[in-house]
Amino acid sequence: MDSVLHTTGRFGPRTLLITAAAVPLTGWAVHATVLLKQIAAKEKDPLTGLLRRDAYTARARRLLARHGDKVSVVMVDADRFKQINDRFGHTAGDTVLASFGARLTAWAGPRASVGRLGGDEFAVVLELDADRRAQRLEQLVRMLHTPVTLDDGRTVDVAASVGAAAPASVGSRDLTVLQRAADAALYDGKHSGRAVLATAQHRAVASINGRRAGRPGTAVWGRAA
Numbered sequence: 001m002d003s004v005l006h007t008t009g010r011f012g013p014r015t016l017l018i019t020a021a022a023v024p025l026t027g028w029a030v031h032a033t034v035l036l037k038q039i040a041a042k043e044k045d046p047l048t049g050l051l052r053r054d055a056y057t058a059r060a061r062r063l064l065a066r067h068g069d070k071v072s073v074v075m076v077d078a079d080r081f082k083q084i085n086d087r088f089g090h091t092a093g094d095t096v097l098a099s100f101g102a103r104l105t106a107w108a109g110p111r112a113s114v115g116r117l118g119g120d121e122f123a124v125v126l127e128l129d130a131d132r133r134a135q136r137l138e139q140l141v142r143m144l145h146t147p148v149t150l151d152d153g154r155t156v157d158v159a160a161s162v163g164a165a166a167p168a169s170v171g172s173r174d175l176t177v178l179q180r181a182a183d184a185a186l187y188d189g190k191h192s193g194r195a196v197l198a199t200a201q202h203r204a205v206a207s208i209n210g211r212r213a214g215r216p217g218t219a220v221w222g223r224a225a
Helices: 002-011 014-045 053-070 081-088 092-108 130-144 175-189
Strands: 071-078 113-117 123-129 159-167 195-197 206-208 220-223
Touching: 014 195, 053 071, 053 123, 053 175, 071 092, 071 130, 071 175, 081 092, 081 130, 092 113, 092 123, 130 159, 130 195, 130 220, 159 175, 175 195
Parallel strands: 159 195
Antiparallel strands: 071 123, 071 159, 113 123, 206 220
């Protein structure tokens, strides 16, 4: 009791009241922080650390709405990924995908929307100056063609196909249209070792649920308007 009285005399009743009120607030702050971390974790692919499709799409659309013609959409497919899995095993395949995720993040920067759409398919939406677009895309191709070192010390030769679409080149600011055009450009340059910039012609390719014809698991429903 003496120690309590001594403490009260030292700090005063008002200080103790504020301190007592702050304790539950601190608890709620910690709880809110935990919830935010859990939400952020659900938005990210656990293997690559990239955004999942829904989170990527939401952020990509915000970038397009905010920056318009300054934004480019880049689609990336890992080349011959099944062969890597078959030859080195699925753990090696996971290492390759994680490496691609890290390289895409480093290339795009913190303000971009970088997502893993599924399997070995990735997408990036970022601000990209027209006069530097070709140079930056070449840089990305070089990064994605750098061999990956596995946990056991072996190295795997990797490659990727890259297609890009800009609103001014395609004639649309709609994310679905831009992704479809970039995907068609990617297919045109498949295994070529170069990035292909989409044109208005790539916008008119047949669609599979909003994507280029030829991807499995869906059906062609029409052509872009």
